Amino acid sequence: MKIDWSLWEVPKQKYSSANTSINSGRLPRLFTVVKKHLGWTKDTMNFDIGSGKYLSTIHEFFTKHKILPFFYDPFTLEWAVNTREITSAYGRVDTVTISNVLNVIAEKKNRIRVLQQAKAIMKSDGTVYISVYPKEGCGVGEETKPDCWQSNKKLSEYEKEVGSVFPFVEIRHGIMIARLTSS
Numbered sequence: 561m562k563i564d565w566s567l568w569e570v571p572k573q574k575y576s577s578a579n580t581s582i583n584s585g586r587l588p589r590l591f592t593v594v595k596k597h598l599g600w601t602k603d604t605m606n607f608d609i610g611s612g613k614y615l616s617t618i619h620e621f622f623t624k625h626k627i628l629p630f631f632y633d634p635f636t637l638e639w640a641v642n643t644r645e646i647t648s649a650y651g652r653v654d655t656v657t658i659s660n661v662l663n664v665i666a667e668k669k670n671r672i673r674v675l676q677q678a679k680a681i682m683k684s685d686g687t688v689y690i691s692v693y694p695k696e697g698c699g700v701g702e703e704t705k706p707d708c709w710q711s712n713k714k715l716s717e718y719e720k721e722v723g724s725v726f727p728f729v730e731i732r733h734g735i736m737i738a739r740l741t742s743s
Contacts, residue, residue, distance in 0.1 A: 561651040567677055568634075568646055571670045575709035576635040587617050590659040590691035590735055595625075597733040598689075602626035604654035607645070607681045609674055610661030612636055632677070649681055656681060656688045662718050663692040666701060666709045671718070675725040679740065688726065690736040692718060 594600060604627050608618060611631040622629035630649040632642050656678040665671045678688045694714045695704075701711045715736055723729045726738035 563646065563650050564680065567673065567680060568632075568642065570634040571667075571673055573665060573667050573670050575664070575666055575703065575707050587621055588659040588691070590657055590689055591618065591621055593691070593733050593735050594657075594689050598737075600625050600627055601654065604628070605630065605649060605652060606655045606657060607632065607649050607653040607678075608657045608659070609633075609677055609681075610658060610664075646681070651681070651683065653682045654686050656686065658688065658690045660691060660693045662690065662721075663694065663711045663713060664709050666711070668721065671721055672724065675722060675738075678738075679725055685741055686739070688722075688736075688738040690718070690722065690738065691715070691734070 600606075602625060606622060606627050607630045609632050611618070611633045613636045615631050618631075619629055630645045630653065631637065632645050634642065658674060658678060661674060662671050665674065675688075682688070692713065692715050693710075694712065695710050696712050697714045698712045699714075699717060701709060701713075704710045715731060715734070718736065719729055719731070722736060722738050726740060728739040728742050730737050
């Protein structure tokens with residue numbers, strides 16, 4: 561399968577939101593919700609989009625559960641790392657995680673791009689797990705600190721965008737689950 565590298569170029573966006581990567585020692589909620597309510601399958605692969613700066617907690621979690629993790633973040637990881645991860649995982653991963661990423665991207669076209677990346681990297685029967693931090697949930701976006709954006713949208717407000725890339729979308733247990741095929 562040939563990689564479309566144009567999909568993985570660093571996007572032009574007003575806010576990189578690199579400084580929103582703040583959980584240095586805490587596992588993002590998305591991972592524990594999937595574990596508790598849906599279950600992770602051992603001996604699978606996961607690709608985390610928008611991983612941020614702090615990978616060790618997520619890496620330890622997946623290693624403990626016998627899942628091979630891959631990480632991608634165009635703003636916090638070096639291009640050589642991103643390239644290696646994409647090349648190793650392309651079209652092969654069972655699950656993709658997008659944890660608190662869509663809410664820190666101001667431009668709709670760049671949120672769609674993240675979803676297209678998820679579609680490209682996973683197997684045709686793969687699953688995407690999405691969470692957002694809604695902050696106030698008022699739907700009015702704002703710059704929260706220099707180079708950081710917060711959309712202030714509830715998870716359900718992203719359903720149409722996710723549905724434009726994935727035909728099967730549902731919200732369960734406070735996370736969004738997207739697939740190319742019905743489960």
